[in-house]
Amino acid sequence: MQPPIWDAEQYRQRHAFVFHSSQDLVNDWLTPQPGERVLDLGCGTGELSAQMAASGAEVLGIDSAASMIGAARASHPGVRFEVQDAHQLAFRQEFSAVFSNAALHWMKPLPAVFAGVSQALTSGGRLVLEMGGAGNVQVTLAALEHALNRLGLPDLAHPWVFPSTAKLAGLLEDAGLRVERTQWFQRPSLLPGEDGFRVWLESFGGGWLAPLSSGQRQEVLREAEAFARPHLWNGSGWVSDYCRLRALAVRP
Numbered sequence: 001m002q003p004p005i006w007d008a009e010q011y012r013q014r015h016a017f018v019f020h021s022s023q024d025l026v027n028d029w030l031t032p033q034p035g036e037r038v039l040d041l042g043c044g045t046g047e048l049s050a051q052m053a054a055s056g057a058e059v060l061g062i063d064s065a066a067s068m069i070g071a072a073r074a075s076h077p078g079v080r081f082e083v084q085d086a087h088q089l090a091f092r093q094e095f096s097a098v099f100s101n102a103a104l105h106w107m108k109p110l111p112a113v114f115a116g117v118s119q120a121l122t123s124g125g126r127l128v129l130e131m132g133g134a135g136n137v138q139v140t141l142a143a144l145e146h147a148l149n150r151l152g153l154p155d156l157a158h159p160w161v162f163p164s165t166a167k168l169a170g171l172l173e174d175a176g177l178r179v180e181r182t183q184w185f186q187r188p189s190l191l192p193g194e195d196g197f198r199v200w201l202e203s204f205g206g207g208w209l210a211p212l213s214s215g216q217r218q219e220v221l222r223e224a225e226a227f228a229r230p231h232l233w234n235g236s237g238w239v240s241d242y243c244r245l246r247a248l249a250v251r252p
Contacts, residue, residue: 022101022130023051029181029248030128032057036096039120041086041113042103046072046079052099053079060095062086063103089116098127105132105160114175121251127177133184133245134164139231140201140224140240144208147223153216159207168247177249189242196238197225 026048032038034056040049043061045068053059053076062084063069072081086107098117107113117127141158148155163171169179191200198221202209209217232238 022048025101025128025130025246026051026099029246030097030099030126032059032097037094039091039095039098041098041100041117042106043072043081044068044103046076046081048099048101049079049081050076057097086116087112089113089120091116091120093119093122093125095120096122096125098125100127100129100131102130102132104129105136105162108159108161110161110163110171111174114171114177118175118177118251123251125251127172127247127249127251130244130246131168132160132162133168133243134162135186135241135243136160136162138241138243139228140197140205143224143227144201144205144220146227147220150223151216151219153212153220156208156211158205162243163245165245168245172247172249176251178252179247179249181246181248183246185244185246187242187244188239191238191240193237197228197232197240200238200240 026032030038030052032052032055036057038052038057038059040046040052040059040061043049043063044065046061049059049061049072059079061069061072061079061081063072063081064083064085066083069081069083072079086103087109098120104110104113121127144158145155147153165182165184169182172179191197193199201221201224209220212220228238232240
């Protein structure tokens with residue numbers, strides 16, 4: 001499956017809720033301290049990296065998308081950002097904390113990522129994460145499946161992994177981390193505008209839809225939008241059925 005081609009400016013303009021809604025993950029779960037080294041895994045356009053750096057922490061933000069890293073560097077020149085693949089982390093006990101928001105659900109398979117995170121942490125170092133959890137965007141998944149079936153097109157596997165709390169805890173423990181706190185919760189998320197559902201699907205599901213021709217893609221988007229409207233349209237905007245999963249784990 002092709003990875004999405006990120007439009008960093010559109011991401012900021014249309015999907016800023018992704019980082020705005022998780023600012024408390026930095027303040028209340030991570031609580032970065034002056035002078036400690038923090039790795040922001042899947043940093044996107046760098047807003048939360050900058051929030052951490054403002055606390056006095058030394059932050060390195062990494063992302064596999066060069067467009068995201070370019071936007072992060074342009075907006076937050078005081079923070080260090082690099083293009084890196086999370087499956088090939090080469091750090092060895094270099095960070096007091098690893099932080100990740102809304103990124104790990106893109107990183108199949110997760111065991112290799114968590115193994116790299118564990119190696120990157122110092123003894124006593126912590127991992128704080130938020131990702132899509134079990135049940136996330138279930139209506140959207142059902143809408144795409146319905147559209148493909150209705151149009152007689154082959155099934156397409158979606159690009160994400162949305163683990164249960166138990167599954168995530170097992171993956172973290174297998175990587176040598178001690179799970180200290182988890183939280184699964186619903187977070188209905190506004191996708192503003194009449195085209196909010198379609199823009200979200202084109203942005204986040206670009207790799208998912210890549211096998212389709214341009215014409216097929218438009219037909220699928222129309223069918224999926226019609227299926228989702230009774231469930232997600234509130235009369236003035238689209239409200240997606242986000243389910244989030246947070247965890248705090250420590251390297252012994």
